[in-house]
Amino acid sequence: MDTRSTNTPETDIRETLLPDACAVCGGDVHLRVLNGKATSYCGTCHHIAHPKLKVLHDRLELALDSTAKA
Numbered sequence: 001m002d003t004r005s006t007n008t009p010e011t012d013i014r015e016t017l018l019p020d021a022c023a024v025c026g027g028d029v030h031l032r033v034l035n036g037k038a039t040s041y042c043g044t045c046h047h048i049a050h051p052k053l054k055v056l057h058d059r060l061e062l063a064l065d066s067t068a069k070a
């Protein structure tokens with residue numbers, strides 16, 4: 001019997017699109033949060049970053065890394 005599951009309770013994935021949020025080119029940034037760890041990806045310049053997330057009471061604060069990496 002196969003007991004594997006692709007939707008375990010520990011897996012929490014959230015995705016959103018942040019328009020004009022890329023620190024490098026100003027393009028749209030796709031943000032994915034997996035188990036509390038965020039990864040952002042710009043579809044225009046392909047810049048990938050791991051922004052820091054902070055939960056402040058009823059809102060979420062996102063710190064995008066503005067340093068470009070080649």
Ligand SMILES: [Zn+2]
Nearest residue numbers: 022025042045
């Ligand atoms: Zn970009």
